[in-house]
Amino acid sequence: xxxxxxxxxxxxALRGWSALFVVFYHFAIDPRYDPMGYTHNFFTSQxxxxxxxxxxxxxxxxxxxxxxxxxNKNDFYRYIKLRFFRLYPLLFYSVVLxxxxxxxxxxxxxxxxxxxxxxxxxxxxxxxPLLLINSFPIIASDAGLNPVSWSVSAEMFSYVIFAGVLxxxxxxxxxxxxxxxxxxxxxxxxxxxxxxxSNLGFLRGLLGFTLGVNGFxxxxxxxxxxxxxxxxxLVLLGIMFLSAQYDNRLLLLLPYxxxxxxxSFSFAEKKDYFFTNKFSVYLGKISYSxxxxxxLVLWLFYYVGNYVMDYQVSLLTTLISLILxxxxxxxxxxxxxxxxxxxxxxxxxxx
Numbered sequence: 001x002x003x004x005x006x007x008x009x010x011x012x013a014l015r016g017w018s019a020l021f022v023v024f025y026h027f028a029i030d031p032r033y034d035p036m037g038y039t040h041n042f043f044t045s046q047x048x049x050x051x052x053x054x055x056x057x058x059x060x061x062x063x064x065x066x067x068x069x070x071x072n073k074n075d076f077y078r079y080i081k082l083r084f085f086r087l088y089p090l091l092f093y094s095v096v097l098x099x100x101x102x103x104x105x106x107x108x109x110x111x112x113x114x115x116x117x118x119x120x121x122x123x124x125x126x127x128x129p130l131l132l133i134n135s136f137p138i139i140a141s142d143a144g145l146n147p148v149s150w151s152v153s154a155e156m157f158s159y160v161i162f163a164g165v166l167x168x169x170x171x172x173x174x175x176x177x178x179x180x181x182x183x184x185x186x187x188x189x190x191x192x193x194x195x196x197x198s199n200l201g202f203l204r205g206l207l208g209f210t211l212g213v214n215g216f217x218x219x220x221x222x223x224x225x226x227x228x229x230x231x232x233x234l235v236l237l238g239i240m241f242l243s244a245q246y247d248n249r250l251l252l253l254l255p256y257x258x259x260x261x262x263x264s265f266s267f268a269e270k271k272d273y274f275f276t277n278k279f280s281v282y283l284g285k286i287s288y289s290x291x292x293x294x295x296l297v298l299w300l301f302y303y304v305g306n307y308v309m310d311y312q313v314s315l316l317t318t319l320i321s322l323i324l325x326x327x328x329x330x331x332x333x334x335x336x337x338x339x340x341x342x343x344x345x346x347x348x349x350x351x
Contacts, residue, residue: 010226010268010275012284014261015057018050019287022148023294023329025050027322032302038318042244043237048195049254051151052208054291056258058155059212060266062162067216070166083159085348087288088132090340091152094292095129098145101296105303128198132156135201142198148295150197154205161206162213174217181210194251208255215259222263226272229264232257289333289341297329 025047028039070079102122128134128144135153144150161180169176184207188194196204236257243250268275283290301321311317 009281009284010265010272011057011061011262012287013275013280014265014284015054016280016283016285016287016290018053018057019290019294020283020326021047021050022291023298023326024322026295026298027325030298033298033321033325034318035313036315036318038315039322042241046240046244046248046251049240049251052194052204052255053258053262054151055155055158055205055208056212056215056255057262059158059162059209059214060216060259060262061212062159062209063213063216064220066163067166070163071170072167076163076167079163080159081351082348083156085344086341087152087156089344090289090292090336091129091132091146091149093336093340094296095126095145095149098296099126101300102145129153134198135205137199144198146292146295147197148291150201151205152292154201155209157202158206158209162209177210177213177217181207181214184210188252188255192249192252194254208258211255211259212262215263219259219263224264224267226265226268229261229268232261232264236261283330286330286333286337289336290329293333293336294325294329297325297332301325301328 021043024039024044027033028037028041028044028047034040066079069075099122102125106117106119106122122145124139125142125144128139128142129146129149129152132153133139134142134144135150135157165176165180166173184203187203188207191200194204236254239250239253239257265275274280301324
């Protein structure tokens, strides 16, 4: 039991830090937030790759929790209900919250990424994530309100595929999961880029998810030291550095490296301070909220900074903005975790 708790804390912490790195990415690469590129470097400019760690980690954890529990239709419905209410309430809240804010922005003439942004665009941007289809090229090519929500669509799709494989191929589930990863790997190598979101994000998500599942299926019996995970982190940083300097196709290796990293860190020990310190544990708990909330916080900071305060851009003001974005995101995410995520998790388990 202690080992399982330590494993959960370690993997949650890994998810939490990854969510924070995605915040750095969106701050650093968008000229609205850092127009002078003060925070732009080989790490922050490519930190979108940590979204793929979410997918691999999710596949590993779901396999750990549900591999032997999905045996019939009732199990399937129970599983989908639990996963849906784990993800959708905060997604719904975050998307709906965008609507009045964007209406106000349209009224005052706020600048959008799309020229002549109108009510039809707003309607499509709302429908796309609310129907969980914004990782597919169905309605529009944009990710919709709350642009990072495409990954929730991809994750929910992966949940359904995982359960379908377990029910349809009970005796051959390991072989089917491995085959899926191989086919998706062939697609990725042919496609040549990892950073897919609203068009082919469902394939990107499913690749990471199946790799995580296969990591559990095929590697769980290995008795690795969690210190192997730190070696994986060094390799990760090396790949990101070389990718920025030479060829960004090196990033295609990362979902596979994440599989080794996650399997390694699943053997974390309680004495490992990086995983068990209070901030890492706290960050792991609110990681989903941090991920879904940070884009709106960034957007509001841009509006306040440029349209209300009209501050002058400098290294100091940029760093202050980044620190404030992180603080506000963490505080706000603590609120949404407690009153939305946690509430609905407890509610659905009682049903």
